[in-house]
Amino acid sequence: MLQEESDLALIIAQIVQKLKGSNLYTQLERQAWASLQRPEIKLESLKEDIKEFFKISGWEKKLQNAVYSELSVFPLPSHPAAPPEHLKEPLVYMRKAQGSWERRILKSLNSMCTELSIPLARKRPVGEQKELLNKWNEMGTDEPVLDLSLFRPVYAPKDFLEVLINLRNPNYENGDSHSFRTHLGLIQVPLKVKDIPELKEFFVELGLTAGQLGVDDSTQVPPELFENEHVRIGQKVLSEQDSAAAQQYIRQGSPTALRAELWALILNISSQPEDILYYEQLKTNVIQHDLLVDSLIYKDVKLTASNDDYYFVFEDYLYQVLLCFSRDTSVLGHFAYSSASPPKSYIRGKLGLEEYAVFYPPNGVIPFHGFSMYVAPLCFLYHEPSKLYQIFREMYVRFFFRLHSISSHPSGIVSLCLLFETLLQTYLPQLFYHLREIGAQPLRISFKWMVRAFSGYLATDQLLLLWDRILGYNSLEILAVLAAAVFAFRAVNLMEVTSLAAAEAVLADLSTLKVMPLLQIFLFATVT
């Protein structure tokens, strides 16, 4: 009992510490001072009266949302004596693997830089700055200054997969003999993943007895049965401005018209003038300085989003978001709880001297092939650049960063891969065995889906329904479950293929899939 109390006290102290530095604190203070003018505030009962005022005016709700946001993002503190690395990643071998992966990426970036004799960063001449400012809203039409064919993406998902396949825990020895229990998949690290009974409990709101958007809003179902009421509740949640309620609500899906606001509420994003100003500041940084990663971003957008049938329209928004993102040092904050660390670079000639070290790029995130697809679906919901930017940034520091860093977190890509393979092996053993025999390890096909959170593979409306649940459950595990469900759905065809290429072909086109029925069938309607 005592332990719990002291844990709670520690958590409260940490959150208070964090919020004291935030804008919300300043606003609350200001509001409290201003409230002294009000007649209902009496000196004798000052504390209670101000609390009451906050409650009525909605400020308490805002504070509640901010606290909830902190709880969702930050991991709970562990042992007080644990060093900060443990907050990033408790397992040593994982930390080491992430470290060596990062060194590889940075080496690749530096060597490209040297080969092409392009500086990592340079200040733009005034003429170029003016031109870029004029073209800000249509950067997609601009031919980039440098020849993009010279640039290679720093890495592609399949390179990352090779690293994960080679991960081993040096303290784990499972004996030499192979049995039916042997894990058939590519991931060979012993992490705890949920099995279907646990998943059923975790995703209980997706069950067959509850209404779902994505299932119960189809044309055959009369809207009175579920949809109308669900929309009504959604509007109520929005009017109450309660983050926690919104997160619970969205587990059953968000109505199209309410989605943009609901996501903003859950992520605790409100466009304050300071936020817009901050975005404008980032824009100025883009105008003034040119970074090498900008070319990587250009290339990525041109290769992926611009070629997509649905996202090509938003090409300009993607540049406006990603170029600013690279320069946003506030993103560095997420490295406190990510297993990754921002790459360091040194001022020319001062290699190794810590005083001359800078993070490169400024936000510490080197984009890889397909990175722009994290942003593309959001363009569907948000049209104001600074709001779109904030939403993307929050989505990145809460979820997406876990998809390309090596960690033991249950939503980390390693756990997702293991979860996918375990589900497949446990519930579709014949299929798994067959695919393995023909040299088509399932993870080789599904990895790219999970790394991109299915963006670009599913139809947009289905993708948004999927991302609703990511927000609702504050977890990426649903990606692994969906991947397994897709294999289960196409199992009959997959059993007939005889090569990796043929298996890829069967699973090449996911654009007609309906995600919610697939998930429901896999989790709740299959005999386990």
Next chain:
Amino acid sequence: MMSRQKNQNYKGHGLPKGKEREQRASIRFKTTLMNTLMDVLHHRPGWVEVKDEGEWDFYWCDVSWLRENFDHTYMDEHVRISHFRNHYELTRKNYMVKNLKRFRKQLEREAGKLEAAKCDFFPKTFEMPCEYHLFVEEFRKNPGITWIMKPVARSQGKGIFLFRRLKDIMDWKKDTRSSDDQKDDIPVESYVAQRYIENPYLIGGRKFDLRVYVLVMSYMPLRAWLYRDGFARFSNTRFTLNSIDDQYVHLTNVAVQKTSPDYHPKKGCKWMLQRFRQYLASKHGPEAVETLFSDMDNIFIRSLQSVQKVIISDKHCFELYGYDILIDQDLKPWLLEVNASPSLTASSQEDYELKTSLLEDTLHVVDMEARLTGREKRVGGFDLMWNDGPVSREDGAHDLSGMGNFVTNTHLGCVNDRKKQLRQLFRSLQGQKKTPN
């Protein structure tokens, strides 16, 4: 016009009653078009192609053949052909404008200004060169606005240009004087000058227009079907009024876009209507979207009504129109033009599927196989939009726009589960045949 509510349940959609229609052993078709249409016709069970001078039961012809041969071609009762003799009353820009203006006047006389205002979906248009003086009057009333000049008979964006100064079109004035004494047989090409919509709705900073398919089975009485699928065609470059010479910015035809230096064939620059409808719903809410789509229904119906009395309604004829609609920033739809021969070439896999489905369902509605009862309100992706009067949805669902207790049977941009519907439809038709009533 008349908004009398009719119980549509007992009214068929134009199939001959009484005598049982003949079931033909095979249907001989003829067409000069290749691409998707050829695929669909060849795959249809029981349909065989006839070449050259053979007799045909079904001809998907092009308009030039029609012009030269229709008048002296005898057709049996069951024969069908894919155009109306004088479709140009609707599809040539100058005729359409004339018919619409006349219809509007008539509506104003009969039903008042409010009803007539429902016809204000085409931008002010003047036929050139004969209405040049009227145009100049309007031009002077609105200084500084942009106008677009379009050739009456050409398609695919050819010959179109934008202008703001009268100086740019001074040549037309010269032609009006000489049009009386034409020595050559070469006719002066007719153009229309139309008010350019300067505030189009933009997505991603780009202008787009909508292509919608309407199938008309007869004009007297008027029977029209609306296809659920269609697409939004995007201009490849960002919209700006600064460069009116850049036709790539303003013209959204795929044919023009294909020649733009920015064009990447993989992109295709098209969104399916379902995607467009969802995008709008997430931005403006479902009610605004309902209003927009019901305003579009209004465009289709009124435009057809305006030529109803003029077009020769031959029972052999049907026509699949491609409507081009532009949406402005106030979510008001404008009619740009109606195409009698919408392109049936596919620009991508998705486009191929759309066009083949569209054509298959067109042939289902034309029903050479005599399978339908004539009381269907939906065939595949087609919904019966007008059947000599408005058509209601079966279940009498709530009318969101609040304009009376009547919901139209159109589902543009909605889910198109046509395969399932066709299976159910044909299964029940089979069943009905076996158990005579």
